[in-house]
Amino acid sequence: MGLGAAGAWLIALIVFDVTQRRLPNALTLPGAVAVLTVAAIAGRGPAAAVGALALAAVYLVVHLVAPAAMGGGDVKLALGLGGLSGAFGVDAWVLAAVVAPLLTAVWGLLVLATGSGTRHAAVPHGPSMCVATAAAVALVLT
Numbered sequence: 730m731g732l733g734a735a736g737a738w739l740i741a742l743i744v745f746d747v748t749q750r751r752l753p754n755a756l757t758l759p760g761a762v763a764v765l766t767v768a769a770i771a772g773r774g775p776a777a778a779v780g781a782l783a784l785a786a787v788y789l790v791v792h793l794v795a796p797a798a799m800g801g802g803d804v805k806l807a808l809g810l811g812g813l814s815g816a817f818g819v820d821a822w823v824l825a826a827v828v829a830p831l832l833t834a835v836w837g838l839l840v841l842a843t844g845s846g847t848r849h850a851a852v853p854h855g856p857s858m859c860v861a862t863a864a865a866v867a868l869v870l871t
Contacts, residue, residue: 731767732866734763735764735813735866736863738756738760738763738809739859739860739862739863740859741756742756742757742760742806742855742856742859743855743856743859743860745855746802746853746855746856747853747856750853751800751802752800752802752803752805752806752855753802754802754805757802757805757806757808757809758805758808760806760809761781761805761806761808761809761812763809764777764781764809764812764813764816765777765778765781765809765812768812768813768815768816771816773816773817776815776816776818777812777813777815777816778812778815779815780811780812780813780814780815780816780822781807781808781809781811781812781815782808782811783811783815783822784807784808784810784811784814784815784822784825784826785804785805785807785808785811787807787826788803788804788807789804789807792804797851799854800854802855803854803855803858806855806858806859807858810825810858810859810862811825811826813862813866814826814862814865814866817865817866817869817870818869820865820869821865821866821868821869822865824861824864824865824868825858825861825862825864825865825866826861827861828857828861828864828865829854829857829858829860829861829862830854830857831857832856832857832860832861833852833854833857836852836856836857837851837852840852
């Protein structure tokens, strides 16, 4: 998965999660496989695998503790995005992992502040995960 393909994958995930309020296996799992495969071919397989497993583990714990706060699709997406950011180093991985929940929190506060949601309205986390990962990788590449 080249950077252009990764970008298209991220956009598809964002659009799907915003419009359908879910992240389908048909997008999350093949994307994770593609990311990990390309990382392995590029000689970054171990870093990508550690990144994928570490981020998915964190998301899985949150999902198990508070299932309403973190969906299973986000956990599966964490495999691919953790692998993608992990392939570009620890700095990219940490940046993506920290910025994603911050973006979701800001988005949620904006929804509440504008009155376009209720106190219990949920905002999808997948778009924040995708944007944070893309930004982290872009920062490392520049």
